[in-house]
Amino acid sequence: MDRLRVIGPVAELEIFTPGTPEEALAAIRAAPEGEVAVLAGGTDLLADLEEERSRARRIVSLRRLPWRTLDWTGPSLSIGSTLPLRALELDPGVRSRLPGLYEAVHAVGSVPLRHRATLGGNLARSAPASDLIPVLLALDAEVELFAAAGVRRLSVDRFVRASRVTAIAPGELIRSIRIPEARPSAFRWQRVRLANDISQLAVAVALSPSDRRWRVAVGGIPPRAIRLAEAATALGTGAPAEAAVRRAGEIAARAVPLVADRRASEEYRRRLIGTLLARAVASALLPREGVG
Amino acid sequence: MTERRLVLTVNGLAASLADVPAGERLLDTLRWRLGLKGTKEGCRTGGCGACTVLVDGESSLSCLTLTHEVDGCAVTTIEAIASDPVGRSVRDAFEREGALQCGYCTPGFVVALTGLLKERGRSAPLEELLDGLQGNLCRCTGYVAIARAVRAAREATA
Ligand code: FES
Ligand code: FES
Numbered sequence: 242m243d244r245l246r247v248i249g250p251v252a253e254l255e256i257f258t259p260g261t262p263e264e265a266l267a268a269i270r271a272a273p274e275g276e277v278a279v280l281a282g283g284t285d286l287l288a289d290l291e292e293e294r295s296r297a298r299r300i301v302s303l304r305r306l307p308w309r310t311l312d313w314t315g316p317s318l319s320i321g322s323t324l325p326l327r328a329l330e331l332d333p334g335v336r337s338r339l340p341g342l343y344e345a346v347h348a349v350g351s352v353p354l355r356h357r358a359t360l361g362g363n364l365a366r367s368a369p370a371s372d373l374i375p376v377l378l379a380l381d382a383e384v385e386l387f388a389a390a391g392v393r394r395l396s397v398d399r400f401v402r403a404s405r406v407t408a409i410a411p412g413e414l415i416r417s418i419r420i421p422e423a424r425p426s427a428f429r430w431q432r433v434r435l436a437n438d439i440s441q442l443a444v445a446v447a448l449s450p451s452d453r454r455w456r457v458a459v460g461g462i463p464p465r466a467i468r469l470a471e472a473a474t475a476l477g478t479g480a481p482a483e484a485a486v487r488r489a490g491e492i493a494a495r496a497v498p499l500v501a502d503r504r505a506s507e508e509y510r511r512r513l514i515g516t517l518l519a520r521a522v523a524s525a526l527l528p529r530e531g532v533g
Numbered sequence: 534m535t536e537r538r539l540v541l542t543v544n545g546l547a548a549s550l551a552d553v554p555a556g557e558r559l560l561d562t563l564r565w566r567l568g569l570k571g572t573k574e575g576c577r578t579g580g581c582g583a584c585t586v587l588v589d590g591e592s593s594l595s596c597l598t599l600t601h602e603v604d605g606c607a608v609t610t611i612e613a614i615a616s617d618p619v620g621r622s623v624r625d626a627f628e629r630e631g632a633l634q635c636g637y638c639t640p641g642f643v644v645a646l647t648g649l650l651k652e653r654g655r656s657a658p659l660e661e662l663l664d665g666l667q668g669n670l671c672r673c674t675g676y677v678a679i680a681r682a683v684r685a686a687r688e689a690t691a
Contacts, residue, residue: 351668
């Protein structure tokens with residue numbers, strides 16, 4: 242007779258709640274690599290623990306670190322890595338000056354989930370289905386990494402490597418995410434269910450007021466969300482003509498590696514790209530108070 | 534550190550808990566340690582909203598919250614929601630509108646809506662409230678009556 246597998250009890254876990262970034266790094270360093278999990282909002286980590294996808298024996302919680310911040314400095318925004326997404330969503334400046342970011346944050350999970358989930362956690366996790374990474378790409382966001390030796394900055398494009406793989410080094414923590422300027426922007430997605438679902442495909446666009454050029458990024462694709470420079474160029478500078486939007490959509494549909502899975506067929510995803518791109522561009526061009 | 538004592542305020546009362554395993558979820562602490570069975574477990578993975586409680590006044594999914602993470606916080610569950618005037622209006626609205634069938638999802642809806650009304654204040658548009666409840670599922674297809682209750686609760690607290 243087959244034996245039942247005996248699962249190690251969750252009680253074997255230990256949790257640390259350091260009060261400073263230095264203590265957090267020390268608590269991480271003290272555990273063997275692969276056996277320590279950093280806890281921000283926990284909305285993914287707890288599901289991993291529940292389904293035994295995590296081998297973590299030690300949890301290091303970041304909740305006492307002073308990183309729940311939101312700072313506007315002129316046109317640029319710095320978002321503390323452990324700020325709950327809900328605080329970002331409810332900030333009037335985010336809604337009016339970075340509408341694409343607002344829309345993407347609003348698309349994550351549900352209100353109670355967003356009270357805990359964080360931008361830092363989403364980036365550290367770097368899931369291909371992340372609704373936040375495409376818009377961070379379109380906004381040219383930078384990740385600020387904290388280490389004992391100092392701080393380094395990396396574009397989100399270079400930080401996100403592949404599905405669940407990032408450029409974070411051992412001994413580093415994400416301290417904040419910086420967005421250089423307010424931009425007309427939009428995020429459009431397609432799903433089966435409105436909330437608590439994973440996007441079949443998502444498109445983020447942003448128009449930089451400083452160089453008048455567009456940024457286009459597509460998410461919901463393996464292994465990671467990508468920027469589409471050619472499609473962005475096809476949109477030209479400023480408000481594009483209808484034909485340019487269509488051409489950008491065609492270029493994007495060709496450039497993106499798509500797969501079929503249980504959420505959608507490859508063909509359906511390919512068609513979605515142009516549609517979502519057109520909707521996003523139209524939305525980004527809607528007049529809004531305080532943008533630019 | 535795992536062995537340390539946690540002190541939570543649950544429904545206005547101090548709860549001092551020793552030896553809470555690091556991986557224990559608030560949902561299980563509430564239901565099995567504190568006997569507060571009003572908070573329901575639906576999916577346990579953040580997908581249904583049945584386990585919603587208030588943590589320091591903000592709606593949170595207790596299935597995705599470690600009990601250690603709410604050390605020092607005030608937790609409000611469905612059992613005490615009516616001791617808050619907004620919570621009472623919400624509960625009464627659900628009752629008056631008959632916004633439930635089996636009732637399994639109801640604690641989650643009532644707590645989540647109470648949290649939203651408190652967070653967004655009187656001026657929150659109805660659409661925003663309904664949108665804010667997208668994460669709460671009802672398998673008995675009671676959404677029409679639930680939407681009526683949301684409208685009634687909004688008017689009662691305005
Ligand atoms: S049980 Fe927590 S969201 Fe379903
Ligand atoms: S009333 Fe039965 S699940 Fe909602």
